[in-house]
Amino acid sequence: MSIVQLPSTRSYWNLNLNHRLVSEVMSCNRWEDIKRFLHFNSNIYMIPSGNPGNDKLYKIRPLLNKLRERLLKVPKEEYLAIDEQIIPTKARSSLKQYNPKKPP
Structure with missing residues (x-):
């Protein structure tokens, strides 16, 4: 669902837009029950x-x-390399952080 994005979750079970990889795994009602009760x-x-x-x-x-x-709890190696990649996005999220030094 995150790879092929449709306007609503019910669209994945729509007969015209049928995505077998989703609709064959579980029914739409089962999916909605899991979302509601999780x-x-x-x-x-x-x-x-x-x-x-x-x-x-x-x-x-x-x-x-x-x-x-x-x-x-994961054991740490003697030498650690931390690489942070900044990915451009147009998504709106209140969790994003402003970084004035990010590359253009």
């Missing part, structure tokens, strides 16, 4: 946006914490 954090304690203490990644924070915890 939660990593309770919405009860979520602080609404605009209020102090709001976490934009609140809903997936437990997953991120667990992933970070596991990645910190």
Whole structure:
């Protein structure tokens, strides 16, 4: 779904636009059930946006914490090389960071 982008998720099961790689794996109803019931954090304690203490990644924070915890357990090599690649995008995200030194 991230490679072939259609206007809505239901379009992947549309008979005219049928994408076999998606529609043969699971039904549209099953996909929507998984999306609806998959939660990593309770919405009860979520602080609404605009209020102090709001976490934009609140809903997936437990997953991120667990992933970070596991990645910190990976043994480190003696020599580490960190390469950061800046990829141009026109996507709109409030998580992006302004970098005045990025290459044109």
